[in-house]
Amino acid sequence: MNPSRGHVAGLPEWDRCAVMGVVNVTPDSFSDGGKWFDSDTAVKHGLDLVAEGADLVDVGGESTRPGAPRVDESEELRRVLPVVRGLASEGVLVSVDTMRAAVAEQALAAGAVVVNDVSGGLADPRMVPAVAAARVPFVVMHWRGQSIDMNNRAVYEDVTTEVITELRASLERAVAGGIEPARIVIDPGLGFAKQTPHDLRLVAELGRLRNELERPLLVAASRKRFLGRVLASTDGAPAPPARERDAATAAISALAAREGAWAVRVHEVRASADAVRVAHAVASAGSGEPG
Template sequence: MPDHPTQSPIPHWAGLPLTAPLVMGILNLTPDSFSDGGAHPDPAAAIAHGLAMRASGAAIIDIGGESTRPGATPVPPDIEAARIIPIIRALAEAGVVVSVDTRNAPTMAAALDAGAAIINDVSALRHDERSAKLLAERGGPVILMHMRGTPATMNCQAHYADLLTEVTDELAARRDAAIAAGIAPAAIALDPGFGFAKIAHQNITLLRGLDRLCALGHPILVGVSRKRFIGDIAQVAEPAARDPASLAAALFAARHGAAILRVHDVAGTVQALRVSQALEPA
């Protein structure tokens, strides 16, 4: 039996009901993302893919213009914005709920102006000191992710005496800092940051311990799709071939309290969730 029901105790977030886990489709507009870098070489292809994910059941499309894989080179905000703003505008005008994966305040502002509804910051508002003030003024929802260091340094900082306690406490501290800056508690979702300053076995421990994070009282986003530790477990080297393994992890997360599932395979995840929920006891 699951430790947590699929229904979140939080009724809604970002204007979306949390009666079942929300599926967030990944749309990377980068040449160097670990799985799908360069997969959408022009705006028309990116927009078409975003619309296809929405048609397959994605509640949110998460758009990124800077890779944050381990060792990734930072992208200047103007280049990041140039990659994503036309796609954000087109999808938002089509009625898509757009989340923007960025850690730069100028990109956040431009994305919100273009119609983005959600900011998804892997640095939990640490990277750019202007971010918290901007989001407090704008008043929209934000996802705060746990990470130590930066994408360039995080692999050197995966040292924990008590992983679950330290991740929970550090994420709670970032939540508290956001609230102190004026961001509404109800606007905040939290992401444990799988693969960010965590090595393979630590990611497994973190996934098994989702109840500790759910106890913080915010929607929990789980993003494990195609990640290396999933490939290690499944013995699959190619990221794009890890969708079945990613789906198994997503269903586990949904059964243990995850409110948002960030995935590459939207159609497969939506179908699996429907069957899983239909088979649960009433």
């Protein structure tokens, strides 16, 4: 039988792992910084991702690559709001990727339906109350601090156990702050205060994360550093970001779908959309369910 992926209140119930496409409205994101910085171009890109199979589109205006400095609130709003508004007006399910409550509130007013906070509500004490008041889905990611020094925080005795413990604390804070459990998604934070062995271990134990925390699971591995290291050339140089890591991303998408992930978050949609559908067909065949 297919593993239960969990249903997120306020969103459709897909019969397989969903695909969340990424639109970075930033000049400095690690894999596609500047490509979609113009709002009209970003909206078109989001629509293209939907045409390629994205079920949701995640719009962000602040780079969270390791070492990235923060942008101010007014600049983040300037980047994000026209894109959210443009995509929502076309009927796209839009997630806003932000650590700021004010940005989340204005993006929701512009038509977003999900808040994806890489800090899990830790960066802005107003975030949890804002999401609770809006009664929208909330993605809680494992986070140990801002991008500028996240690499210094990548110290673990047992990465999976520690990520589960820290995510559980964030979940409890969110629920205590008024967010309904049925609206919460967890994200193990691949690449955030993690080194390659940590990321690989978490991917290997996605089923444990999902089972122990009992919440739908978002896996965001797309084009990340650990994939570059896995694909390193014979001289040890990591595969560069962007398209050189897309096939590996699709492989993670298939593995995540097989482990019951609710969704995968990816830059290049078509290959991962195909991967999750194949994973669903194989799982259905194995259980005797109609595919």
